[in-house]
Amino acid sequence: MADTPGEGKHARNKPEDKGPPMTEAAVDSATPVRVPRHVVDLVSRQVPILTDRVAQRVQAEIPAYSGTRAGRRHKLITMAVGESAALFVRRLTGRTISSAGVDNLFRRMGYGEGAEGHDIAPLEKALRLAGREAWKGLQQTVIAAGLPAATLGHLGDELTAFLDHLTDQARAGHAMATRLRERDVTSNQQQLVAALLAGAAPDAIRRHAELAGWALPASAVVIAASANTPVPWPDADDFDGHTLICAETGSALLITPADHANDVIRQLCLLGSNVALAHSWPVPLAEVAQAHRWTTRALRLVAVGALPHQQVIDCARFRTQLWLHAEPALRRQLAQELLKPLFAETPNSREILSETLLVWLETRESAPAIAAILGVHPQTVRYRWRRINELFGEALHDAEFVVQLTMVLKASVPLWVAGDQSDFERYWSEEPL
Numbered sequence: 001m002a003d004t005p006g007e008g009k010h011a012r013n014k015p016e017d018k019g020p021p022m023t024e025a026a027v028d029s030a031t032p033v034r035v036p037r038h039v040v041d042l043v044s045r046q047v048p049i050l051t052d053r054v055a056q057r058v059q060a061e062i063p064a065y066s067g068t069r070a071g072r073r074h075k076l077i078t079m080a081v082g083e084s085a086a087l088f089v090r091r092l093t094g095r096t097i098s099s100a101g102v103d104n105l106f107r108r109m110g111y112g113e114g115a116e117g118h119d120i121a122p123l124e125k126a127l128r129l130a131g132r133e134a135w136k137g138l139q140q141t142v143i144a145a146g147l148p149a150a151t152l153g154h155l156g157d158e159l160t161a162f163l164d165h166l167t168d169q170a171r172a173g174h175a176m177a178t179r180l181r182e183r184d185v186t187s188n189q190q191q192l193v194a195a196l197l198a199g200a201a202p203d204a205i206r207r208h209a210e211l212a213g214w215a216l217p218a219s220a221v222v223i224a225a226s227a228n229t230p231v232p233w234p235d236a237d238d239f240d241g242h243t244l245i246c247a248e249t250g251s252a253l254l255i256t257p258a259d260h261a262n263d264v265i266r267q268l269c270l271l272g273s274n275v276a277l278a279h280s281w282p283v284p285l286a287e288v289a290q291a292h293r294w295t296t297r298a299l300r301l302v303a304v305g306a307l308p309h310q311q312v313i314d315c316a317r318f319r320t321q322l323w324l325h326a327e328p329a330l331r332r333q334l335a336q337e338l339l340k341p342l343f344a345e346t347p348n349s350r351e352i353l354s355e356t357l358l359v360w361l362e363t364r365e366s367a368p369a370i371a372a373i374l375g376v377h378p379q380t381v382r383y384r385w386r387r388i389n390e391l392f393g394e395a396l397h398d399a400e401f402v403v404q405l406t407m408v409l410k411a412s413v414p415l416w417v418a419g420d421q422s423d424f425e426r427y428w429s430e431e432p433l
Contacts, residue, residue, distance in 0.1 A: 107173035114177025217257035224295035258282035305418020324411035341391035
């Protein structure tokens, strides 16, 4: 039970400082049971005793509401029991009594529990306990007054209906708070993601994280996901709140603590083979924006064939490609400058020579070893190597040239294999006939 109805650590997320916009309760038009005035007086005199007894039992038997008799929680329980009991007694006079005040009190109590993220069960248990104590008191009073058993039965029905009504009010308040809290948490999580992607200051990140209920990790993994058909993307609750997710129809962005990354990736893979993922290596929160660029770029490179088509792309394995493709115009320019001898070859010759050259640049192995990698005869590799030397000559002994050549081939060959002919088309359009 929240210390004060509608108050607590989540109060700043509510639309008004005074609590939720509770609807006006309707006047309770049910016909109350009329009992003799002297019996009403007897029951009324029992209200303070009942109130104190219920408050003590609630705090003793329901751990969520434990506390001292001088504490704020005890005062709140006493107020709720006292006001509801007083309303019930007034109903016994047979008059039509408005329950608006008590209804609002119990809605606010339920709201306070929901706003704090607490379950409604302890409050419902407290109401049942109060009902049992009230029933005992009614039995004793009616029997002592010599009233017929039928009157006691009617009073029991009235008490049951009254308690059900109060329970409904508490549930309504709890449901309202839960909806608002979920909406606020989702909104705050979206704002936190936006702040991380914008590279906001650490203090701002901490404030957003507190509102979103997200424990800041030492390092995070960023995951970009895409699907070519609609999929039911998970939400934060599916990850027990440790992972932030922003999902649209065909894509999703997730930010998760590094130690949860493998579990999150496995869960996303279960959505189906049409879901493609790219994940970063663990980065500090200050680098989440960069990691987001790497992962989304990786998915684009998969789409054009520059990276292998596989469900999960580990960006750490393709850092060079991600780096080189960050500046596509620069890659194209380097290709035209460094690979001009290859571009002049026939398509078949260009393909086998570039493949052989790239394997040599990456491995520096002997002809037999390269032949084993390519699945050809060593003599075939030697023939190709002679042609490569004819094309590039002494430049292959220039360390800087070799570094640049390795990078541009590493970035370009997968594009060519995937069918991208733009490098060759540009070469022939600029080469004089």
